[in-house]
Amino acid sequence: MLRTTINLLGAALLASLNASACAADPMLQARPAAVPLTLKTGFSQLTPKSHVYIPKDIAGAAPLLILLHGAGQQADPMLETFRHQADERGLVLLALKSEADTWTLKPAGDGADFGSDPANLDAALRELFAKVPIDPERTAILGFSDGASYALSIGLANPQLFRGVIALSPGTVWLSSQADPKQKLLIAHGKQDEVLPITNVRDRIVPGLEKAGLKPQVRWFRGGHEMDRKAVEDGLDLVFGPKR
Numbered sequence: 110m111l112r113t114t115i116n117l118l119g120a121a122l123l124a125s126l127n128a129s130a131c132a133a134d135p136m137l138q139a140r141p142a143a144v145p146l147t148l149k150t151g152f153s154q155l156t157p158k159s160h161v162y163i164p165k166d167i168a169g170a171a172p173l174l175i176l177l178h179g180a181g182q183q184a185d186p187m188l189e190t191f192r193h194q195a196d197e198r199g200l201v202l203l204a205l206k207s208e209a210d211t212w213t214l215k216p217a218g219d220g221a222d223f224g225s226d227p228a229n230l231d232a233a234l235r236e237l238f239a240k241v242p243i244d245p246e247r248t249a250i251l252g253f254s255d256g257a258s259y260a261l262s263i264g265l266a267n268p269q270l271f272r273g274v275i276a277l278s279p280g281t282v283w284l285s286s287q288a289d290p291k292q293k294l295l296i297a298h299g300k301q302d303e304v305l306p307i308t309n310v311r312d313r314i315v316p317g318l319e320k321a322g323l324k325p326q327v328r329w330f331r332g333g334h335e336m337d338r339k340a341v342e343d344g345l346d347l348v349f350g351p352k353r
Contacts, residue, residue: 135227136287137267139234141170141243148240152188155203159233162188162202163241164195172247172349173237175230175271176204177256180211190336191251194345197352203237205230212259214283221283227263249273249293249348253336254305258282261296265323268292273348277336280305282314284321293348294318294325297340304334 148155150163164171174195176187184204195202205226207213213224237243250271252260257279264274265282268289276282276296296315298307307329318325326347328340346352 135223135263135266137227137231137270139231139238141238141245144239144242146241155236156233158206158229160185160188160204162192162195164199166199170242170244171199171201173201173243175250176202177252177260179254179256198349201241203233205233211255214259214262246272247349251275253277275344278302278305278334279310288321288323290322294323295344295347296325297328297330297337299332299335300329301332302334
């Protein structure tokens with residue numbers, strides 16, 4: 110089994126599943142629009158906090174995959190990691206850099222503090238949606254490690270924007286009152302993960318999501334704190350359908 114391993118410099122910010130109906134959700138305002146493609150194909154920097162990859166053969170509105178890195182990492186290497194899948198599936202990739210060394214996700218009163226990362230993501234999406242035609246029915250967010258915790262949390266808060274969420278080795282989740290049972294979710298975790306142990310995901314996060322009426326698909330793989338290639342492909346198939 111082919112795996113991509115990424116070093117992690119930090120640990121999870123939260124240790125359990127938190128839900129609050131009165132908490133302020135990190136809602137994103139940007140939405141896809143019918144626009145001509147005016148962004149060049151290949152790699153480019155979109156905003157100070159984001160990079161984008163546009164495959165060569167876009168024809169009409171394209172599917173979009175948002176990528177969130179692990180703690181201490183950068184945005185642009187995530188594009189290279191997923192470039193092959195983008196070319197195979199015709200995916201537009203948008204990778205965001207966290208404002209701090211990792212994503213801000215911590216308890217705050219009855220809800221959670223998401224920091225300035227949602228505003229940075231919203232700005233990047235507004236810029237992208239003004240230059241690239243994106244299919245609103247085929248958008249997803251994917252993250253690894255702390256990025257997986259953040260992707261899961263902000264993805265659940267924005268089901269009208271993100272039709273699917275792929276969380277690779279998450280450490281926690283903040284459960285939004287906006288969560289939609291129809292949203293497609295895949296969670297993958299290594300059985301030998303010594304950074305963010307599988308027990309928290311298996312025994313708390315997944316059951317908590319299921320108790321809330323969500324239907325996450327799970328993939329437990331033999332490995333450590335890493336992105337499992339088969340789990341990635343399963344997540345992409347779930348959200349976007351089989352390869353064209």
